[in-house]
Amino acid sequence: MTETSTRRERQREATYAEIVRASRELLAExxxxxxxxxxxxxxxxxxxxxxxxxxxxxxxxxxxxxxDRAATETFAAAADALPPDDAAGRLLVSVTTFRHWALAxxxxxxxxxxxxxxxxxxxRRELITLSSSGHLFTDQMREVWLQNRFPxxxxxxxxxxxxxxxxxxxxxxxxxxxxxxxxxxxxAYMQGWTQLYGVVALEVFGHMDPRIIESGEMFVDTLRNYxxxxxxxDDWPRLEAMVRERLAASAGRAAPR
Numbered sequence: 001m002t003e004t005s006t007r008r009e010r011q012r013e014a015t016y017a018e019i020v021r022a023s024r025e026l027l028a029e030x031x032x033x034x035x036x037x038x039x040x041x042x043x044x045x046x047x048x049x050x051x052x053x054x055x056x057x058x059x060x061x062x063x064x065x066x067x068d069r070a071a072t073e074t075f076a077a078a079a080d081a082l083p084p085d086d087a088a089g090r091l092l093v094s095v096t097t098f099r100h101w102a103l104a105x106x107x108x109x110x111x112x113x114x115x116x117x118x119x120x121x122x123x124r125r126e127l128i129t130l131s132s133s134g135h136l137f138t139d140q141m142r143e144v145w146l147q148n149r150f151p152x153x154x155x156x157x158x159x160x161x162x163x164x165x166x167x168x169x170x171x172x173x174x175x176x177x178x179x180x181x182x183x184x185x186x187x188a189y190m191q192g193w194t195q196l197y198g199v200v201a202l203e204v205f206g207h208m209d210p211r212i213i214e215s216g217e218m219f220v221d222t223l224r225n226y227x228x229x230x231x232x233x234d235d236w237p238r239l240e241a242m243v244r245e246r247l248a249a250s251a252g253r254a255a256p257r
Contacts, residue, residue, distance in 0.1 A: 012052070015052055016052060016062065018042055019038060019042070019049070019052060019053065019059070019062065019063070020062065020063055020066045020067075022038045022041040022042050023038055023059065023063040024063070024067065024108070025041065026038065026041060027105075027107040027108055027111065028105075028107070030107070033059070033060075033063075033111075034056065035049055035050070035053065035055075035056055035059055038059065060111060060115055063111060064111045064112045064115050067108045067111060067112050068112045068132050068133050069132045071098075071101050071105075071108070071112075071132075071133065072132035072133045072135075072136050074097060074101060075094040075095075075097045075098055075101070075133060075136055076094070078093045078094055078096075078097040078246075079091070079093050079094045079140065081093070085147075087143035087144045087146070087147045088144050088147075088230070088232050088235055088239060089238075089239065089242055090140055090143070091137070091140040091141060091144055092223065092239050092242060092243055093242065093243075093246065094136065094137065094140060095137070095196055095223070096219075096243050096246045096247065097246070098133065098196075098200070099200050099203070099216075099219055100246070100247075100250040102200050102203075102204050103200075103203060103204060103213075106204045106205075109200075109204050110204070113197065113201070114201070132172075133172070134171060134172025134173060134174075134193075135172055135173070135174040136174075137189070137193065138172075138173040138174045138175065138186070138189050139174045141185070141188070141189050141192070141230070142174070142177065142178060142185065144230055144231075144232075145185055145230075148230075148232075149231070150188075150229070150230050150231030150232075151231075152182065152184035152185045152187070152188050153184035153187060154184060155167070155180070155181065155183060155184065157184070158184065158187060162187055165186075165187075165190075166183040166184065166186040166187050166190075167180065167183060169186055171190065173186055173189060188229065188230075191229070192226055192229070192230075195222050195225075195226055196222065196226075198222075199218050199219055199222045200219070202218075203218070203219070214251070216244075216247040216251075219247075220240065220243060220244065220247070223239075223240075223243060224236060224240065227239065
């Protein structure tokens with residue numbers, strides 16, 4: 001690679017970073033996210049921007065990926081404050097941090113997790129499977145499973161379509177280290193993510209009593225009901241205290257006693 005091509009590549013990457021920065025500023029301000037708005041914020045013309053993002057969907061895909069990557073770093077950092085051998089604590093701290101991020105950044109959450117990535121013509125498989133947060137959460141669940149070996153269904157116990165989905169998943173799941181015969185673990189992850197995403201999305205979009213959202217009780221209840229599925233029933237009192245402490249800290253109030 002020549003010095004000229006290296007410099008050109010650095011300039012291109014810097015432009016992509018500027019596109020993401022401008023887009024996130026627009027989202028934070030509640031402004032419309034569009035190619036024209038991003039170009040104006042950057043001080044360039046819309047045609048100049050088309051050299052980097054050819055359509056609105058390309059813009060959304062780029063920004064959503066970078067937002068998810070940056071947010072996942074905060075989820076992982078929260079987990080890394082705990083000992084490596086506390087797999088359950090690390091998973092629950094990460095998902096609690098995910099909830100806090102989602103509530104604090106509803107438009108970014110919407111762009112990442114409510115952005116349709118399939119249309120009538122095709123499924124953009126690569127984009128579906130790239131999500132950084134999905135890789136983190138599946139890897140953390142695998143660590144929980146390695147520690148306590150909670151039961152997962154055998155492949156022949158799953159409906160055919162589920163068996164196909166866990167064998168060749170089209171979701172952001174880190175499954176390379178999960179043996180084929182243990183892929184029931186991926187089904188357990190799908191079930192858990194459905195519940196986690198469901199409660200957080202309802203909270204973010206305000207489709208819940210605001211007092212329940214503020215308290216976090218539905219979120220806690222969702223984790224409480226899923227914990228036995230991961231073999232964490234006996235450890236739940238400790239984990240619940242950990243979750244509530246972080247909920248209280250994010251709300252700027254003292255943890256309940």
